Structures are given as structure tokens and as C-alpha cells.
Amino acid sequence: MKNVIMVTGATGVLGREVLERALRTGLPVRALTRRTEPPATPGVSWFTGDLTDGTGLAEAFAGVRTVIHCASDTRRYRNDVPAFQHLLDAAKRAGVAHIVNISIIGVDRIPFPYYRIKLQGERLLAESGIGWTTLRAAQFPALLDAALRVLSKSPVVPMPSGTDCQPVDQTEVAGRLVELALGEPAGRVPDMAGPTVYSATRLARDWTRAAGKRRLVLPVFVPGRIGAGFRSGALTAPGRAVGVRTWEEYLADEVAGSVRNPHRRA
Template identity: 50%
Template sequence: MTTILVTGGTGVLGRLVTERLRADGHEVRVLSRHAQQYSVDLVAGGSGLDAALAGVDTVVHCASSPRGGDEKAAANLIAAARRAAVGHLVYISIVGVDRVPFGYYRSKLAVERMIEESGLAWTTLRATQFHDLLVTLFEGLSKSPVMPLPAGVSDQPVAVAEVADRLAELAVSAPAGRVPDLGGPEVLSLRTLARAYLTATGRRRALLTVPLFGRAYAGFRAGGHLAPERAVGRVTFGDHVAERFGGRGKTR
């Protein structure tokens, strides 16, 4: 069976990718700052990275941080993957990184280009935002009686498990370059999504749409982060919050 290394393998996505691959009988190494065997800070690099990649056939690069460092981490990973003669590098990116001038998106796009120019055989999958990201957003915004939302913005959330399934499939397939995007099943306004969250959590909040400014907001408002033509996910946001919060009690 193939030996596969998953960066960010202790994270929400990486952990699921690891589980899928191991269930199919592959040897999987988990690399992250918190991993037991391959505890490596990709931004810092170091000899531990070479040891983790020794004998690896495929790398699934899930490690990422909105706080920065992705490009340095990718440079270190690519250099080590070349030294180890890794045969396939699979990368998870985000729909809209080339259309929305948002700082984190720009970094993800830069990593895409680094991988494309690395000389390694590669596959890149872009996905829309995970359900959990919206839940985290709404949890923060609903702490006050009035819940502010960016005006005119929609989203197309997708189940992280479905993205993990696709990445696991790509990891054991031939390098394919940029593959079709993976979008959630529905494009809905943030107001509609927020209402679904409030209903599932038993909360009552007034919703206030607030116009924002800047090129990034304009990009989101224009739908640059959406892939309606690739609405191939099955689990809706309503399904997700109903399952996650369905047992929650009285209205708050």
C-alpha cells in the first residue's frame, strides 16, 4: 500500500483524511506541531521534516493558518519533498482565491502557484467554506442581542467530511493538476444561514445587515467565493446544524 503523509493531520480536515486513508489500508503519517511521532513546525522546517518524508509516496497538504506562514511552510515542504523524491503532492485550497482579494486567499493562491512550479507531480482541489466555519462565525456574532451580518453576501458551505473523502480519493489517484471545485449543495444568503443556526441552537436574535467597504467585501458580495456550477456536496447547512445542535434545549 501507499505511504502517505498528511500535514495538519491533527486538524479538523486532516484528521478525517487520515482516518479515510487508514481505513483503506494505507500507511499514513500524521505531521503537525501536535503530532506524537512527526511533530514538526512546517514554518520553521528542520531535520524532522526530512525524517517524516523519508519513504513517502504522497503528501496531502492540509496544514494552513489564517494567521500567516502558509507560504514559508509550503516552501519548506516542497524543498523537503523534492529531496525525498515524493511522487505526488495533493493540496487543498479555497474556491475564489483568484477572485477575492482577501489576505488569506492571496496566501492560498500563492501556495497553489508554488506547488504548480515546484517540479513535483501535483493535484489541487478547491472547496467552498466548511459548515464549521460559519458556525464559528455565527457563534461569535450572536453573543449580542442584535446579530450583524455583512449585507448582500451569500455562502455555499460544504461538509468537511465530504472534502476529506475527495482528498483521500485524490491521494491514491494519479496526479491530476487542478481538479474540479467541490462546492456545498446550496448557495444561500448569510441571513438565511444565520436563521438556520439560530433555529437549531434555540436562540432568538435580531438580524441586522451591515454594508461594508473594501475590495475583499466587494469580491464576496459578487460571489467570487462561490461555485454554484459545482454544487456537488450533499449535506446542507441546515442538516449540519440540526445534527450538531438538535439536542439543545429551550430558547435563549
């Protein structure tokens, strides 16, 4: 079977990068969207479908060998489990041979509600009978950036105390996912983290400085098992510091750069 690649979540922070890198392989590339008028992307065959209720998936997955699953709804994250099941059911009917899944470092060590959903998705995939690969990655700079933009609307930016993070650039994770998609199913592969470990408060202070905002960064003690998980170092993987682009480089290019040129982010 020719390796037709389907990307879910192709309009998201990670999915956009995956789509770009998948196109570089020269293989046929498809993308799934809920939009009735998909984006016009040269070289990409867009299909309208909804993982939440399973509509449109049969046509979208017909003839697909490999799926790179990047779709997730962090606002309505409880939908992710039935959505993943719909994806697996449709993939099985279509004869998909390999599903590459993105997950998060620490999902099995921190009982954060969204992390529990991601871990449940990992288990569904592993038990599906379809060839699978799961990559756990650390936090993306673009997502930290987006969160800090919201938090900085207040004069005080709260951040969990005693918590370390190891941001890894989403473009590098996208490249790794496509590399995995070109290979055979590998199960859970080694985690992927960025080159440097930072405290969460340090990340916020660096961001406010780059954004030109005067804000008080307030360390907040998070109680219970979730807080203990944060403080345990579960969000980091020092032994897997394979990412190259640093947080400082991201800030200089994307945050400070947008301050100098406000139209850049538009």
C-alpha cells in the same frame, strides 16, 4: 514506491476527517504534528515536525509518496507561505511524487488577505516541480458554526450583505482529497461545493434558530474590492454542487443536537 500517505494539519477540522478516510484505504498513513506528545491514533504513524521552521520534516517525509496538505494557520496566516515552502523543499528532497492541496473557492477573485495567501500557496505548488493536485472547496459547515459561535456572543451578529455561500461538508471534502491522493497528479481539479446556495444572513439566522439563541442578524455592507468580490458570487460554484449533506442537516445533527445534549461537544 509504495504509496505511503502523509497528512499535514491532521488535528484540524478537515485533517481529522482526511486521516480517518486515509486509514480506510489500508495504505500506510502518517500524520504531522507540532505536538511533542502526538495523539494516539491506531494505525497512524505520528511524526513531530514544524512546517513554520522546517524542523523534523526530513524524517517525517522519508519514504512518503503522497502528501495531503491540510495544514493552515488562519490566525497567523502569513506563516502559511514559508510553511508551504518548507514542505515543498522537504518533499522534493524526500522524493515525494504527489502533493494534494486543499484551497478555497474564490481565492483568485476576492482580494481577502487570507485568500491571497492561499492563492500564493497554489502557485508555489504549481511551480515546485513536484506532481500536484489542488482542490478548491466552499466553506465548511463546521467552520461557519465555529465563527457564528464567536459572533453570537454579542447581541448582534454582523454578516456581509449581498453575499452568497454554498457550504460543503468537510467529511465529503476529506473523501474527495483521499480519492485524489490515490490517483495521479491532476493539477487543479473541478471545484467542490455543497448542494444549496444560501445568503450569509440566511446561514446566520438558521444557525441562531438551531442554537436556540435570540440574536439580531445584521447585514453589513463590506466596501471596496473585497466586498465586491463577496457580492459577485465568487464564494459559490452552482455548477459544482456535488456535495450531499445540507446545511440544515448539519444544524440538526451538530448544533441543535448539542443544545439538547450539551456533553456531546465536549
